[in-house]
Amino acid sequence: MTQPTDKPADSSALGPIPKAVINRLSLYLRELQRLVRDGSETTSSTQLGKLLEFTDAQVRKDLAYFGQFGYPGIGYRCSELITRIKEILGTNQRWPIAMVGLGNLGRALLGYRGFTHQGFEVACVFDVDDAKVNRQFEDIPVYHLDRIVEIVPKLGIRLAIIAVPAPAAQKVADALVAAGIQGILNFAPVTITVPRHVNLEGVDLAIELEQLSFAIVNIQWRQS
Amino acid sequence: MTQPTDKPADSSALGPIPKAVINRLSLYLRELQRLVRDGSETTSSTQLGKLLEFTDAQVRKDLAYFGQFGYPGIGYRCSELITRIKEILGTNQRWPIAMVGLGNLGRALLGYRGFTHQGFEVACVFDVDDAKVNRQFEDIPVYHLDRIVEIVPKLGIRLAIIAVPAPAAQKVADALVAAGIQGILNFAPVTITVPRHVNLEGVDLAIELEQLSFAIVNIQWRQS
DNA sequence: TAGATTGTTAATCGATTAACAATC
DNA sequence: TAGATTGTTAATCGATTAACAATC
The missing domain is CATH 1.10.10.10 (Winged helix-like DNA-binding domain superfamily/Winged helix DNA-binding domain)
Incomplete structure (x- = not known):
């Protein structure tokens, strides 16, 4: 050697x-x-x-x-x-994000902006409600879901947040994948399936709370 | 034997x-x-x-x-x-929840209600803004943070959600602990410390998004 | 120098998977 | 019965921790 x-x-x-x-x-x-x-x-x-x-x-x-x-x-x-x-994390650059769903949770996340200072920024929102579409919300343009494949590549968006009701989540994910999205943060409380080359993280508030209720009800098990 | x-x-x-x-x-x-x-x-x-x-x-x-x-x-x-x-999870019973913070995120989570059908229900909200206190929001009573030790035990609340800005989170956590809370779901993007007997879960949207950006930027590492 | 702290290897610990007898 | 599937043990795999020479 x-x-x-x-x-x-x-x-x-x-x-x-x-x-x-x-x-x-x-x-x-x-x-x-x-x-x-x-x-x-x-x-x-x-x-x-x-x-x-x-x-x-x-x-x-x-x-x-x-x-x-x-x-x-x-x-x-x-x-x-x-x-x-x-x-290493790739956050030495800006990450424009597409948000899907402008219901309670979507609006909340937009108003929250707790992640903007790490370089993440919602660049556009998609929804199916004509009353919301083609307007601005908190200075962010809102488009109809049908235009996802057109707009996402145009804005160079690689990350998306799903904030729609559970029954709609899989179809939205499919549309995002078709639009070339590379990473999805899913807030809908349902398991969604994406191709292996697309990254997926899920946040389910009920699951987080269940971890707490379990720990309280079963005091003998102090984590791990 | x-x-x-x-x-x-x-x-x-x-x-x-x-x-x-x-x-x-x-x-x-x-x-x-x-x-x-x-x-x-x-x-x-x-x-x-x-x-x-x-x-x-x-x-x-x-x-x-x-x-x-x-x-x-x-x-x-x-x-x-x-x-x-x-x-096993302890969700065959109702879990009243105290929510602290009625800013963008707090209001969002209240409107969301994606976890109510698992038995979790926000029973009251605490804030420090006098314009919000002593009113109802979405049919839920809003109290001043000072009254936390009085109201939490009275309503038999064991779980709390922290939805305040990062700098305020630790003090809120301390108040919740003093009020006898047994589990905390923390949305503030900061590490908080609680006694060992109190359970803590954290949700940080920036961290979730960072997991995605890392995976995208470092394509060779396909999880675990 | 003495004290502090790194990067890294080896040892330990814990979690996942494979395999299979028992069961319906 | 044959086929399917469980619960559980043993084997494998991976992640964490301890220890320490190298370094400032």
């Missing part, structure tokens, strides 16, 4: 990265942004771990999937680590 | 139940309810697995944590399994 055995930390060689790691990456980012706001210059795996209730080893292992970001004896420079995590 | 080795499936003897199992239980429930609506009498671990993209072994293992619900050669009776899962 002429190859040196101590190869560089090439993330592409480490095999697939567990989904749980990416989720924690988002949590590190959120925590780092708060640390910077509160005036911290540097942090450490121990501090990040304590804040999020992870072990220090876990923090270092997670970051090591993507390279060497830290300074032995020092820790991590917060702003540097923020930049690197954003690069 | 006089004890028979084939002891009954006593869930309390199986050690702590993984959180992931409880989450899948909610998914089974959702799928079973849909199957019943579509006219199915029975189902099987294979069918449930196919619908949710789990292995059949996983479905059976998950259910086996809680007892024997199936019929060899037949499968599971949908309505019976629904009843049993609701018992």
Whole structure:
């Protein structure tokens, strides 16, 4: 073997990265942004771990999937680590989003805007109600669902949020896929199916609440 | 050994139940309810697995944590399994919920009501805005945050939803804990700390979207 | 230097899957 | 009966944690 055995930390060689790691990456980012706001210059795996209730080893292992970001004896420079995590997550760019459904939940999410400062921004809304279509809502244009295949590629949109009633969700997903959407965040409380090349995340408030009621009713089982 | 080795499936003897199992239980429930609506009498671990993209072994293992619900050669009776899962999750009863924050997100969640048919129901809302306090919103009474310790126990409320801006979330959580709340669903994009005896779930839309942007930008990593 | 902290390997732990006897 | 499907054990797989040499 002429190859040196101590190869560089090439993330592409480490095999697939567990989904749980990416989720924690988002949590590190959120925590780092708060640390910077509160005036911290540097942090450490121990501090990040304590804040999020992870072990220090876990923090270092997670970051090591993507390279060497830290300074032995020092820790991590917060702003540097923020930049690197954003690069990894792909949020060092703007992500225009198509939202489908302008009912209670859709309007709520639009008004909420709790995710805009991470680079996500609803660029247009689709609905089937003629009373809502071809107007603006909160400065965002609303189009008829039929025009999804026309408008989504034109605006370079790759992410969509489904906020329609459960019975309509699968058809909406099919339309989004046809329009070339690459990732879907589904708020409808129903299982939807998409091709393997389309990424899917689901948020179901009833399921979140059920996790809590289970934990309360079965006190003996303290998580994991 | 006089004890028979084939002891009954006593869930309390199986050690702590993984959180992931409880989450899948909610998914089974959702799928079973849909199957019943579509006219199915029975189902099987294979069918449930196919619908949710789990292995059949996983479905059976998950259910086996809680007892024997199936019929060899037949499968599971949908309505019976629904009843049993609701018992396990604790949703065979009503859960009044206290919601804190009547901003965009709070109003949205109230109007949404996508979780009411699982037994969860917002019983009252707390806010600090005098213009909103001591009125009704969507038929639900709105109180000042100061009255949380008075009203939550009186209404027998054990679950709360935090829908306030991030900087206010920790103080709200502290107040909820003081009021005796046992479970919190936090929508504020910030890490909050609660005593060990209080259950906490967080939903952060930015984090969900980041999982999608990561998957799109790093096509080589197809989950887990 | 001494103290702190990283990146990384090996050990441990836990969760998923495969296999199959028991059952309908 | 033959075919289907469960509940459960053992085998596999993957993720977390502990430990430590290297580094600042």
